[in-house]
Amino acid sequence: xxxxxxxxxxAGAQAYLAPTQFAxxxxxxxSGAHVNFTxxxxxxxxxxxxxxxxxxxxxxxxxxxxxETLSAMEKWKDRYAFEAKAPAKIRRQIxxxxxxxxxxxxxxxxxxxxxxxxDCGLHSLNLKQLMLTATPSPAVAREIGLALGQFLGRLHSWxxxxxxxxxxxxxxxxxxxxxxxxxxxxxxxxxxxENLPAVACLPAxxxxxxxxxxxxxxxxxxxxxxxxxxxxxxxxxxxxNVMVGMLPAPNTSGAASALDRVYVIDWELVKPGVxxxxxxxxxxxxxxxxxxxxxxxPSASALIEAFLTAYRxxxxxxxxxxxxxxxRHMGARLRGLRA
Numbered sequence: 138x139x140x141x142x143x144x145x146x147x148a149g150a151q152a153y154l155a156p157t158q159f160a161x162x163x164x165x166x167x168s169g170a171h172v173n174f175t176x177x178x179x180x181x182x183x184x185x186x187x188x189x190x191x192x193x194x195x196x197x198x199x200x201x202x203x204x205e206t207l208s209a210m211e212k213w214k215d216r217y218a219f220e221a222k223a224p225a226k227i228r229r230q231i232x233x234x235x236x237x238x239x240x241x242x243x244x245x246x247x248x249x250x251x252x253x254x255x256d257c258g259l260h261s262l263n264l265k266q267l268m269l270t271a272t273p274s275p276a277v278a279r280e281i282g283l284a285l286g287q288f289l290g291r292l293h294s295w296x297x298x299x300x301x302x303x304x305x306x307x308x309x310x311x312x313x314x315x316x317x318x319x320x321x322x323x324x325x326x327x328x329x330x331e332n333l334p335a336v337a338c339l340p341a342x343x344x345x346x347x348x349x350x351x352x353x354x355x356x357x358x359x360x361x362x363x364x365x366x367x368x369x370x371x372x373x374x375x376x377x378n379v380m381v382g383m384l385p386a387p388n389t390s391g392a393a394s395a396l397d398r399v400y401v402i403d404w405e406l407v408k409p410g411v412x413x414x415x416x417x418x419x420x421x422x423x424x425x426x427x428x429x430x431x432x433x434x435p436s437a438s439a440l441i442e443a444f445l446t447a448y449r450x451x452x453x454x455x456x457x458x459x460x461x462x463x464x465r466h467m468g469a470r471l472r473g474l475r476a
Contacts, residue, residue, distance in 0.1 A: 144249065147166055150174075150176055153249070158182070159180065159243075159253055160181045160182070161181060162179055164178055164179070164192075173195050174195075174196070177191055177256060178256075184243070185243075190243060192251060193252045194251050195217055196250075216309070217245070217251075218245075219312070220403070220405045222305075222306075224242055224254075225242055228241065231288070235284070235287065235288065236396070237287065237401065238288070238401070240256075241254060257400045257402070260382070261382040263381070264281070265375075265376035265377050267381050268436065269430060272433050272436050273436055278440040278443075279442075279443040280396050282440035283446070283447045284447075286444040286445065286446065289374065290451030290453075292368075293369070293415070293452055294453045296368035296369025297368040297412075297454075303366050306407055306409060307408065312372055312407065313362055313410075316362050316408075316410070317362045320469050321358050321469065324355055325351060328343045328351070329343065358462075358466075362410060365409060365410050365411045367456060369408075370409070370411065370415050371404065371406070372404075372410065373406040373418075375422040376422045377422075378401060379399060379400070380399070380401075380402055381396070382396075382397040411462060413458070413460075413463035414466050417464065417470060421467040421470035
């Protein structure tokens with residue numbers, strides 16, 4: 138495959154794929170930003186029975202803030218290798234026929250930073266979009282929660298039992314830096330910056346005693362993010378990285394009635410770490426939805442309860458601090474989401 142094209146454009150992606158078995162008569166941009174671009178490929182010739190696939194391309198620069206740009210080629214050049222490697226291992230270890238799984242990988246070009254994988258479905262939505270635009274019933278939401286809890290519990294159980302697996306993904310050092318920066322390294326500055334709307338809404342400034350306690354928490358959690366080998370963590374387990382496919386109701390014009398499949402995508406931040414951070418991040422994201430859309434509360438509550446129940450069932454031996462750490466991480470994430 139030639140890497141001369143600009144793969145951040147549909148035309149460039151089409152030219153890149155033209156001489157391959159993934160040549161596509163039509164390509165649709167699903168998402169595109171400063172770093173990652175995702176396309177749905179409508180293949181000219183079906184591939185292994187599939188008429189569509191998804192292609193993900195990573196540009197070279199990752200912008201963390203206005204003052205900090207990381208060169209992916211120099212400082213995180215392997216992030217796509219980690220993202221490609223993790224789902225392949227997970228599919229071999231965790232039942233790929235389960236309701237919640239990961240997409241199958243079909244091609245990885247480490248030089249062009251391209252992954253081609255299964256399409257989650259023409260009518261699939263990420264969980265955040267689904268909750269906001271086509272809120273599932275509490276019964277269906279519970280089904281999604283059970284599937285995700287089972288998936289994450291099994292992932293953490295497997296990760297905790299395989300030291301060689303942790304060694305392999307411990308090389309994803311930049312993922313640790315990003316995880317620490319996103320939630321904890323900004324926590325104190327967020328709570329003390331006067332012009333932030335969320336801070337302005339506080340009934341009173343955060344007390345010095347509270348800030349001191351939070352600084353201690355930040356130091357403790359940051360150290361754990363860099364050093365913990367408790368288990369293998371997904372690292373970015375939130376509603377935007379959960380794709381949900383629904384089956385159309387019979388005798389309708391496409392209205393969804395039943396759950397088809399759930400896929401967990403985007404494994405760039407996979408690494409050894411603290412299991413509770415995956416749990417807390419997901420619960421924080423789900424809890425945010427009713428804050429802005431109260432009508433989603435019954436389904437969000439059913440999903441979170443089912444998720445936690447299934448996680449406890451499938452995790453096996455759980456660190457005794459997990460519930461407390463998850464709750465605190467949930468609070469830290471909510472601070473960031475609302476600020």
